[in-house]
Amino acid sequence: MKKFTKNDEGFVCVNCNKNVKALNYTSRDHCPYCLCSIHIDILPGDRQNDCKGLLIPVDLEYNQKKGYVIVYRCQKCGMLHKNKVAVDDDKLMITRVSNKTYKI
Secondary structure: OOOOOOOOOOEEOOOOOOEEOOOOOOOOOOOOOOOOEEOOOOOOOOOOOOOOOEEEEEEEEEEOOOEEEEEEEEOOOOOEEEEEOOOOOOHHHHHHHHOOOOOO
């Protein structure tokens, strides 16, 4: 079974309504402005999850292989999800997540 499907598409963020462009190096998973995402993947990039709940950033971790990783909690089902910080993510928002001062 394939574990990663590249799916790098732009979208309009359901949280902040900003137009998000493709990342151009890997799958775009979250909004670089507010850092929110949608619970749409079962395996990265597959877009097969029926939950479709809003993923809110709740923590930041450091991974030796991946670098900084955003930890999300789905507002609908409560599941935790992780994804790498993207190069164009808002640095102030990343800092707020790491300091536990992030608010929607």
